[in-house]
Amino acid sequence: MEQYMIKKILSNNVVLVEKNQKSYVLVGKGIGFGKKRGAFLEDLNEIEEKFISLEGLADFEYEHFLETVDPKIIELCKKIIEMVACELDENLNPKIHAGLIDHVNLAIKRLMEGIEIVNPFLFETKLLYPVEYELAEKAVSILKENLEMNIPEAEIGFLALHLYGGRGNNDKEEALKHSKMMNQILSHVGKKLEIDMDKYPFDCQRLMMHLIGVMSRVKKNQCIEKNFVSKLKDDLRYEFKVAYDISKILEKTLKLRVPESEVGYIALHLHRLNSYKR
Template sequence: MKKYLIKKILSNNVVLVEKNKKNYVLVGKGIGFGKKKGDFLEDPKEIEEKFISLEGLSDFEYEHFLETTDPKIIEICNKIFEMASSELKENLNPKIHAGLIDHVNLAIKRLKEGIEIVNPFLFETKLLYPVEFELAEKAVSILKENLEITIPEAEIGFLALHLYGGRGNNDKEDALKHSKMMNRILGHVGKKLEIDMDKYPFDCQRLIMHLRGVINRVEKNQSLERSFVSKLKDEFSYEFKIAYDISKIMEKALKIRVPESEMGYIALHLHRLNSYKH
């Protein structure tokens, strides 16, 4: 039977262990009680399912991680991992364990110090990643319940990006890049059409979902029918110019080329938004 070597007792419920020359954090009720450094833990299934990976951390980083992280935060984040995996019916990639715990630990520390958490891309994140945003809302409920602290909605957006990054081969940094890009696009559309985009969340969502489709098609070298583009250029000339601007924002942010046919479909969405002024 495989065994874990205890390297450090973090609390009665959280221990740092080593197995096969890799470091893990194990979470379980009373798992560290009465134990000490150098002891071994056997490898029953219930422990195996409670591990938190420290993958991606160098020796210095993981030492700093352990010294600055509240063990209670590790326990609570473990509940979040289990909740998310259960809701999604899939296991989150262990690569996000340390990053999410470190983020939550720092966020809670800042809130207790009275430092405001600001998220300028909250609206776009909510529209781009609705499944992960809903999970993040549940994660915040878990944090509130266990820590008895008020957590702003801004934090939900950051947690959603972390959870998105833990699914399959997704990348949190790509998700943040997309949210920033959408923020710029919606700001540009609102300015050019002279409308308050916050008043039209449904149409904003439709536009963002369409732009996600544009990205997917471009990345797969798929193209839409372009026979009607010249007609749209004449009929919706102003919206088409804005669609052209949007395509350039996307090209610069994502290093892709957006074909003219896609601009036509974007112009149609913009025309719907523009019609609300009349």
């Protein structure tokens, strides 16, 4: 029977183990109580459900990583991972375990030291990844309840990106890049149309939702027809120019061409926004 060998006792509920030359963290009530380094744990099915993967960390990084992380944070991250898996009815990719723990541990340390957490892409992240954002809200509730401390909304956005990156083959860095891109677009629109975007959250949201649709259609090569574009170029010259700027921002991020027909529809949304200042 294959067994887990204890490499380090982190707390009564958290232990570092090795199996088949791979390291894992096991989380379970009393799992480390009375145990010693070098002891073996039987390969029980219930243990398989308690592991935290250290995938992505080199062997020489394990000890340092675990020395800097509060074992309670590991327990809470395991609870968050279980909650997310239950809500989605799917398991998160083990590759995010170490990154999630490291992020939460650092965020909590910063808050305890009185350092403000700022997230300039919160609004965009919430719209781009609504499912993950809702799960991140529940994750923050778990942290608040167990740590008895206030955690700002900014942290919800960062956790949402981590959770998105843990689903299937999603990429957290790509998700953050898209949030930054949307932020850049909204800033550009506000500047060019001389509009305070914060005063029109509903229309700002509608514009973003349309841009999300543009991104989806461009990726799938399912863009709309362009038989009305020439008229829009004449009727909405300024909005069309701003929409063209937006298309170039999209193209730079997506590495795909945005057709002129999509530029036309973006111009229509900008026209609605621009009409408010008249």
